[in-house]
Amino acid sequence: MVSRIVPLPMRFQPGPGKRWEFWGKLASLISALAMLATLGTVARAQASAGASDASDAIHAASPALVGDPVGQLVQDAWQAFQRGDPKPAQQALPRLRGNLLEPWVAYWAIQPTLSTMTEADFDRFAQAYPHTYVLDRLRNDWLLELGKRQDWDDFARVEPDFIMRDDPQVQCYALQREFETENRDTSAALLPLWTAQKYGGAGCNSAAKSLLAAGKISQHQLWMRLRRFFKDEQFKAALGFAPYLPVGAWAGINDAARTPLRMVLDAARSRALPHGMQRQLLVLAMLRLGEQDPQQTMRLLLTRFTDLSPEERAEIAYLAARSGALQLLPDAALWFSQARDMDPSYHPGNSTLEWMVRAALRVRDWTLVERASRDFEGSEAQRPDWIYWHAMAQRQLGHPIEAQALFAQIASPWSYYGQLATEALGMPISLPASLSPPRARAVEQQAERPGLRSALALFQLNIYSPAVREWNFTLRGLNSDQIHAAAQVACDQKVWLLCINTSERVKGGVDWSQRYAMPYRTAIAAAAKSTGVNEAFLYGLIRQESRFIAGIRSWAGANGLMQLMPATARWVARKIGMGDYTQDRIIDVGTNVTLGSAYLDMLLHRFGGSEAMAAAGYNAGPTRPARWRDMGLPMSPEVSGAIFAENIPIPETRDYVKHVLANATVYAALLTGQPQSLKSRLGEVGPALLQQADAEPLP
Incomplete structure (x- = not known):
């Protein structure tokens, strides 16, 4: 699954029919790694005679390792490394000299010893494995350790060679080093970097404390x-x-975090607002109260704490309104408007503006949608979602020419908002011609890249996280044609996640057979026919769930193409009369899609055929979509599926629903050869009471 992480005021438990990836995880990466495996069948016929030659080249470079003694050594080293034990890797290393995966085993042998490593140890590793991904991985780890030690001499020697430069904590340590050793005031560069890190982080907090102690941060x-x-x-x-x-x-600070209401009420009873530090602590307490009880916070701001500065009142009010929007409270849009009135010059930040748009959509306040969607800053202002909703607001407010121009800017047949924009322009969703397959020689050339070969060898051993990292590292700097060929290498090896995700990076067109691969046609078509679930919807959901990796098992215990939890699989098997079902069959392709599609059909029945609500229920559990629909709007008329999806409070589920339905729209076009409508798939979402009147309970 794909997710974006934002803090929620609520705590959720996994739906019993699904694995649950909690919002506090780095879900985007974790879900990508969880979807990887090496099982599957070829999604497409070979594009040319030379394509099989490229596949042969990979096999020649990366001989079968599963069951091989060498492969077992590598697997044992990886499993021990995950426990923090370097000994199996250290013992295996002499037997792996010259092996394709030797650098990884060497990394697993040394990384757990970081706390006792020396610069000489690092230098020996760098000399042994130059120009490899694992060297830059260890360089990242070593820089963090050197920063922790405040060893600025060695840090200065290592840091210029760091290639990835994607770790903000390393960046913060670098700023601390410059300040402490070169007497440069780096506070201007540090403050935005430090503030952007939710936890601060070891490096950024360390640098901030150094600058604070010197008076460089006020x-x-x-x-x-x-x-x-x-x-x-x-x-x-x-x-x-x-x-x-x-x-x-x-x-x-401790009181403001633990007992904010008492602190706020004590201040409310006094005749005058506190000053100095006590004033700052009151603001902290009100921010905390805004998360816990947005309604009371807004009442106090509007009645008792009118003497706070406009900026302070707006900051607190925006946070309370955001908390209310996340809880789908009906007054959230009003609170956002009141926050804006308190200080029109205050910018609440992009993440708050997102929920300002969503709250306004729920109550159809198009003026507020227009105001919020135009206030995004930086790259967020160019995101298709906010361009789309800004265009919708322009249309609703009587500005059709402006709306048309914005819709045209983002229209496309393959992305969620691109599809919505296409239909807003009055056009059906039709797929352009596919890109021609990559040339056989180009595929062969990519198959010869050591980084790709190493990644595929790791996949073969079910060592997924390192494989993903090395694959992506190796793609750096490749042009679109080379990326297209690299995607074909993964497709030919049946590594569908890398096949699909790499193909998504290709510019100038789409290779539909890569980007929307359709393996397991017989099994998926049979399951769709037996349950009545739309085949394209099944494909769209499986693409998002597992990227067609048949034998994958998630960290939470979900299995197979449709990521079924064992208890749910047993329950569904009983319901549909699969008397010969045993748990070891859960990863069998035919069994898995039969059970998963039957469960999906039950969700569709529960939610009146709404694919948006069924997809949400499949991801987050069957009870939540009804609550999300009715919270604050129990007696309201139907809302569009697009507005319902936009207001799903769990980031993972919100993105999941959008991806599944956009996927399904593309698959429907591929399967039927006919234009499609995402808007029809989203449909209207009515009161949950009517939708569930005749629905049976689901696990």
Whole structure:
């Protein structure tokens, strides 16, 4: 699954029919890694005679390792490394000299020893494995360790060679080194980087404390950062900076986090607002209360705390409104408008504007949608979702020419908002001609890349996380034609996640047979026919669930193409009369899609045929979609499926529904050869009471 992570005021447990990837995880990466395996069948016929030659080249470079003694050594080393034990890797390394996977085993042998490593140890590794992904991986780890040690001499020697440069904690340590060894005031560069990290992080917090101790970060700037910690519910991190504040700050910050209502009511009963540190602590307490009880927070802001500065009131009100929007409270849109009135010049941040748009959509306040969607800053302003909703607001407010121009800017047949924009322009969703297959020689050339060969060998051993990292590292700097050929290497090896995801990077067109591969046609078509679930919907859901990896098992225990939990699989098997079902059959392709499609059919029945609600129920459990539909709108008329999907409060599920339905729309076009409509698939979402009147309970 794909997810974006935002803090939620609620806590969820997994739906019993699904694996649950909690929002606090790095779900985008975790779900990608969880979908990988090496089982499957070829999704497409070979495009040319030379394509099989490229496949042969891969096999020649990466001989079968599963069941081989060498392969077992590598698997044992990986499993031990995951437990923090380097010994199996250290013992295996002499027997793997010259092997394709030797650098990885060497990495697993040394990385757990970081705390006792020396610069000489690192240098020996660098000399042994130059120009490899694992060297840059170890370089990243070593820089973090050197920063922790405050060993700035060695840090300065290693850091210039760091290739990935994607770790903000390394960047913060680099700024701390510059400040401490070169006397450069790096506070201007550090503050936005530090603030952008939800937890602060070891490197950024260390650099901030160094600059605070020298007076390069002011008390005001520190209080602003503590407010951000409170907005992100990172109270322990906030307490860590109490020593840089006046005496009594620790107790005050702790009270603001633990008992905010008492602190706020004490201030409300006094005749005058506090000043200095007590004023700052009151703001922290109100931010915390805004998360816990947005309604009471807004009442206090509008009645008792009118003497706070416009900026302070707006900051608190926006947070309360965002919390209300996440809880789908009906007054959230009103609170956003009131926050805006408190200080029209205050910018609440892009993540808050997202929920401002969503809350306004629920109550169809198109003026507020227009205002919020035009206030995004930076790259967020160019995101297709906010362009689409801004265009919809322009249309609703009587500006059709402006709306048409915006829709045309993002229209496409393969992305969710691109499809919506295409239909908003009055056109059906039709697929352009596929790109021609990559040339056989180009595929062969990519198959010869050591990084891709290493990644495929790791896949063969079910060592997925390192395989993904090395594959993506190797794609750096490739042009679109080379990426297209690399995608074909993965397709030919039946590694569908890399086949699909790599193909999505290709510019200038789409190779439909790569990007929307359709393996297991017989089994999926039979399951669709037996249950009545639309075949394209099944394909769209499986593409998002497992990327067609048949034998995959998630960290939570979900299995197979449709990622079924064992208990749910047993329940569905009993319901449909599959008397010969045993748990070991859960990863069998035919069995898995039969059970999964039957469960999906039950969800569709429960939700009146709504694919949007059924997809949400498949991901988050069968009870939540009804609550999301009715929260704040129990007696309201139907809302569009697009607005329902936009307001799903769990990031993973919100993105999941959009991807599944956009996938299904493409698959329907491929399967039928006819134009399609995403808007029809989304449909209208009516009151849940009517939808569930005759539905049976689901696990």
